[in-house]
Every structure is written in structure tokens, then in C-alpha cells.
Amino acid sequence: xxxxxxxxxxxxxxxxxxxxxxxxxxxxxxxxxxxxxxxxxxxxxxxxxxxxxxxxxxxxxxxxxxxxxxxxxx
Numbered sequence: 001x002x003x004x005x006x007x008x009x010x011x012x013x014x015x016x017x018x019x020x021x022x023x024x025x026x027x028x029x030x031x032x033x034x035x036x037x038x039x040x041x042x043x044x045x046x047x048x049x050x051x052x053x054x055x056x057x058x059x060x061x062x063x064x065x066x067x068x069x070x071x072x073x074x
Contacts, residue, residue: 008045021040
């Protein structure tokens, strides 16, 4: 929600990253170190923005967008 309020698209934290997310969240909450969690979120933001850029590029080149459904990423 905070990302969307700042003008970013929502991000997806991969299911297999759940324990990593939990560990980084705990680092912030227990030890006051937000950097690992912030880096993880930043990586997700960059990945989502790149994905959106790819979709826009493909549309501009006339490629169909049907293959861009979530989960069909290369």
C-alpha cells in the first residue's frame, strides 16, 4: 500500500522468498536494521518496473499482449 501511495505499482514477493522476507522483516523489527528488507523491496520494484517496460515495448512493436499474464514471465 505504501508503494502505491508513492506512485509505484504493487509488487509481488515470490512465494519461495517467504522465509527470506520473514527473516529480513525480523531483522528490521528486532534489530532496527531496515536495509535488508528495503533492498528486497527495491529489487521487487525494479523487477516489476522492468516487466511493465517490457510489456509497453512489446505493445509498441505490435506484439500481442496475451503472453504477459502474471506467472508467464521468462
